[in-house]
Amino acid sequence: MFKSLWPTRCLICLQTVPATSPIEHLCPGCLSILPWNTAACARCAQPLPMELAYCAHCLNKPTQQQRAYILFDYTAPISDWIHAAKFEASFIHCRLLSQLLSHTLAHRSTSFPQCILPMPLHSRRLRQRGYNQAIEIARTVCQRFAIPMDTHSLQRHRYSQSQSTLALKERKSNVYDSFNLRQPLTVSHIALLDDVSTSGNTLEAASRALLMQGPLELEYWCIAKPF
Numbered sequence: 001m002f003k004s005l006w007p008t009r010c011l012i013c014l015q016t017v018p019a020t021s022p023i024e025h026l027c028p029g030c031l032s033i034l035p036w037n038t039a040a041c042a043r044c045a046q047p048l049p050m051e052l053a054y055c056a057h058c059l060n061k062p063t064q065q066q067r068a069y070i071l072f073d074y075t076a077p078i079s080d081w082i083h084a085a086k087f088e089a090s091f092i093h094c095r096l097l098s099q100l101l102s103h104t105l106a107h108r109s110t111s112f113p114q115c116i117l118p119m120p121l122h123s124r125r126l127r128q129r130g131y132n133q134a135i136e137i138a139r140t141v142c143q144r145f146a147i148p149m150d151t152h153s154l155q156r157h158r159y160s161q162s163q164s165t166l167a168l169k170e171r172k173s174n175v176y177d178s179f180n181l182r183q184p185l186t187v188s189h190i191a192l193l194d195d196v197s198t199s200g201n202t203l204e205a206a207s208r209a210l211l212m213q214g215p216l217e218l219e220y221w222c223i224a225k226p227f
């Protein structure tokens with residue numbers, strides 16, 4: 001639970017956030033009205049019309065990951081917060097998104113992964129941006145649940161255009177074969193963490209590289225997707 005010497009204001013309604021709020025910059029009322037992706041497939045996190053475990057697609061042809069969380073539909077204010085975290089070096093927003101992910105994960109009943117892999121950026125993009133927002137978002141989650149972060153094993157070795165600038169059909173070839181393993185993984189249960197998923201092709205390409213060395217219990221943790 002968040003504890004501060006100074007009261008903070010809710011980013012949405014500007015009211016004082018009670019010290020009991022699980023999110024530093026959100027009051028409980030505003031937390032509850034965010035565009036949560038609540039009823040979703042446990043494997044791919046696609047929204048479902050009712051509380052079913054899996055979508056029809058995953059029942060017939062399961063995805064590579066065994067569990068997925070996509071917290072929100074990519075709409076305001078989540079889209080604004082992700083933009084600030086990603087392009088404006090706003091570490092307050094990185095921490096906010098990390099706390100929202102922690103808040104969701106706190107309700108899970110199954111065992112936690114042995115390590116978290118933030119989605120890597122290509123070294124050129126990392127130099128341009130100066131930081132990897134996925135690493136920043138992973139920080140609070142790693143601390144809260146005492147899970148180590150692995151920023152080394154998975155590498156993005158091929159520079160590709162930003163997925164958001166491409167048409168859907170171009171996105172798959174844009175990231176295909178973009179990732180490789182620098183070293184074998186020493187754990188068997190991991191979570192791949194990313195800020196936004198659009199087509200799911202980046203996740204698929206990274207998962208393929210991770211699964212190359214053998215079977216792995218793979219989870220996907222993502223903040224938002226435009227559904």
Ligand SMILES: [Zn+2]
Nearest residue numbers: 010013027030
């Ligand atoms: Zn509020």
Ligand SMILES: [Zn+2]
Nearest residue numbers: 041044055058
């Ligand atoms: Zn599914």
